[in-house]
Amino acid sequence: MSNELVAGFADPVTDAQSCFRAVLDAMARPGKRHVVGGTSAPAPLCAAAAAVLLTLADHETPLWLDPAAGQARPWIAFHTGAAIVPLDQAAFAMALSLPDLTELPDGTDEMPESGATVILQVASLVTGRRFLLDGPGLRRPAVLSIDGMPGDFTAIWQRNHGLYPRGIDLILCAGDTIAALPRSVRIQEG
Amino acid sequence: MNDPDCLPHPLPARRRWMAVLARAEPDSIAALLDHCGERPAHTVLRGPEGGLVMVRGRAGGGGSAFNLGEMTVTRCTVRTETGFVGHAYVAGRDGRRAELAALVDALMQDRDRTATIEARVITPLETRQAQQRASRAAKAAATRVQFFAMQTMRS
Numbered sequence: 312m313s314n315e316l317v318a319g320f321a322d323p324v325t326d327a328q329s330c331f332r333a334v335l336d337a338m339a340r341p342g343k344r345h346v347v348g349g350t351s352a353p354a355p356l357c358a359a360a361a362a363v364l365l366t367l368a369d370h371e372t373p374l375w376l377d378p379a380a381g382q383a384r385p386w387i388a389f390h391t392g393a394a395i396v397p398l399d400q401a402a403f404a405m406a407l408s409l410p411d412l413t414e415l416p417d418g419t420d421e422m423p424e425s426g427a428t429v430i431l432q433v434a435s436l437v438t439g440r441r442f443l444l445d446g447p448g449l450r451r452p453a454v455l456s457i458d459g460m461p462g463d464f465t466a467i468w469q470r471n472h473g474l475y476p477r478g479i480d481l482i483l484c485a486g487d488t489i490a491a492l493p494r495s496v497r498i499q500e501g
Numbered sequence: 502m503n504d505p506d507c508l509p510h511p512l513p514a515r516r517r518w519m520a521v522l523a524r525a526e527p528d529s530i531a532a533l534l535d536h537c538g539e540r541p542a543h544t545v546l547r548g549p550e551g552g553l554v555m556v557r558g559r560a561g562g563g564g565s566a567f568n569l570g571e572m573t574v575t576r577c578t579v580r581t582e583t584g585f586v587g588h589a590y591v592a593g594r595d596g597r598r599a600e601l602a603a604l605v606d607a608l609m610q611d612r613d614r615t616a617t618i619e620a621r622v623i624t625p626l627e628t629r630q631a632q633q634r635a636s637r638a639a640k641a642a643a644t645r646v647q648f649f650a651m652q653t654m655r656s
Contacts, residue, residue, distance in 0.1 A: 316586055318546045389578075390547070 317351045319390040330366040337491035342444040342455035353386035359484035368393040375401035404429045423476040433459030436485045443501035468498045522602035523591045525626045530601040533622040548577040549596030575599040585610045
């Protein structure tokens, strides 16, 4: 009975706190990159995605897991205890490619916080297509390069942004780096 | 075995050895384990970390469940270099005890080692625990008061 479970945070309390702090700041400053870590990651997830999952997911947060990342399922079950659910019931979605945002819960006008958060693993946050970000938290427009977004991402985002205050938030992970695109941000191809 | 939807049913045999390990003192586990040859390398996947569990009971064994109180529990999960994952939940705050119990649980799942560990670790621990229980029960029995006898004496 062998399996490939790997460890989680080396120091669960402080690592989770510092990762949480990084996620908060990433959400407050859209497009700003933060390095998170302290955990070994199960294939095919990157270290940043694993750290964000350990920080945010627990037995009370239903999680949708990209079928392409099914290999990481025992690790997620062991370390977080999160239930794996279909897209339309998820509080968090762990994705290797952008899922259909219209299928995820986007909250209600009374409870916009119940909108889902997508943890999206991309190839890079340094190279790739450039996006121009603007909105709350940004004194002047910021630039974020993302390698691994679908071609029509700006149109998809336009729709999501238009739902405000409802909508989906995005946490992008590449290697040990995260950046966030909260629903409030406006995105243009730059 | 990698499909999480069909996790193995908690095996009665495993339940037995995990119970024996949870009651054992860390020094005796370590001493017995040293008789089984070289201790294999292992990595800790989680813990040892402490927490609380709520102990629940039923009055008379048949009443509705009530919360008796919380107790301290330490848990640990280790993985041997051969890929076997062992878990342990032990009462108290002794991290070393949880880690040793988890390691032995992992080794017991390795078919090549089961017989050795069973004979040299689990069985001796179980015998010792049974003896301790019997001697404690005998001491307690000696102090037993026969209320029926006192009542008859008074009359």
